[in-house]
Amino acid sequence: MLMLIDAASLWYRAYYGLPSSIKSPGGARSGAVRGFFDGLSTLVRRFSPTELVCCLEGNWRPEWRTDLIGGYKAARAREDGSEDTPEGLDAQVAAIEALLPALGLATAVHPEFEADDVIATLAARTAEPVLVVTGDRDLFQLVDDERDRKVVYLARGISKAELFGGEAVATKFGVAPDHYVDFAVLRGDPSDGLPGVKGIGAKTAISLVNTYGGISGIRAAALEDGSELPARQRQAILDAADYLERALKVSTVAADVELPLIDSGLPAGPADAAAVEALTAEWGIASAMRRLGEALAWQDRVP
Known part of the structure; x- marks a missing residue:
């Protein structure tokens, strides 16, 4: 090991x-x-x-x-x-x-x-x-x-x-490990300088991630006509589209470093x-x- x-x-x-x-x-x-x-x-x-x-x-x-x-x-x-x-x-x-x-x-x-x-x-x-x-x-x-x-x-x-x-x-954070980054980016992480999405706290982030399968799925749902997302959440996701894309890249570890x-x-x-x-x-x-x-x-x- x-x-x-x-x-x-x-x-x-x-x-x-x-x-x-x-x-x-x-x-x-x-x-x-x-x-x-x-x-x-x-x-x-x-x-x-x-x-x-x-x-x-x-x-x-x-x-x-x-x-x-x-x-x-x-x-x-x-x-x-x-x-x-x-x-x-x-x-x-x-x-x-x-x-x-x-x-x-x-x-x-x-x-x-x-x-x-x-x-x-x-x-x-x-x-x-x-x-x-x-x-x-x-x-x-x-x-x-x-x-x-x-x-x-x-x-x-x-x-x-x-x-x-x-x-x-999953027990501690409410999301599976492969969606931990999605959760953290949505909620925000002050220690890393990530502001999160306005109006979306931890509980809402968990619900969105588990319902739509991560930020890509959440953004797709927000873009759908007749989306089931509440109007406030939908608008917040649309307004934060640029942040979400950049923050995902920042928060995802690089696994291809030349060592x-x-x-x-x-x-x-x-x-x-x-x-x-x-x-x-x-x-x-x-x-x-x-x-x-x-x-x-x-x-x-x-x-």
Whole structure:
């Protein structure tokens, strides 16, 4: 089974889930580093993947998406266009990104795409069962029971991660996974800067999606003479036609990103033990590294 991890989701939850008083020997905040690798240990022990890739954010707000929806993720952007990250996180992310290859754990990234797109591409490449680990609801669109694609959802934290197959997605959101994007685009998603369709909330979005089979079907119904759609809803859909087309493209993950072949097998030991030792000492995470080594069954090769 291949586990694809949205690395940013994991380190953000580690950052906010652990107290700021956790510091490195040099006095820097280190909770995100410790929590990230403890989270990996928890995930490996719980789900026993045979392959694992940590997917990184090459471009958290790609230009091709902002060209379609100018406000895409705008609430999270600084004036210079960079992502507004919390105090002390950037240095910890750099440490995590240095430790992953030193440990021999695979990473994947593309400079023009988000981690979601990288995850979708790697999932599309394999016939093996896939577990996607994320706190991003957009990736529910990848859930597919026939192909054994599930999502481990981190909204409540790493220790309380929930496993979602198709039935669980439908129970939580009221729509099947292959229509999650239609639902989200209609309802709107403030965190991504998607305004939604005026006057259509979650309940109405669910009803429309399940009645007409997604936005293409809803738009077709709105264009029909004598449409059964209520006049207000029909007009709202017609008025939002341009938004709906653009937002669908923005919200649908790209599954054809050009990525090199990746050795996703779990390592038998660290790839660069000296680098792991140095970074472990710098960040004061010996216990987290020991737990990760135990989860990976490294035995006497624990850093």
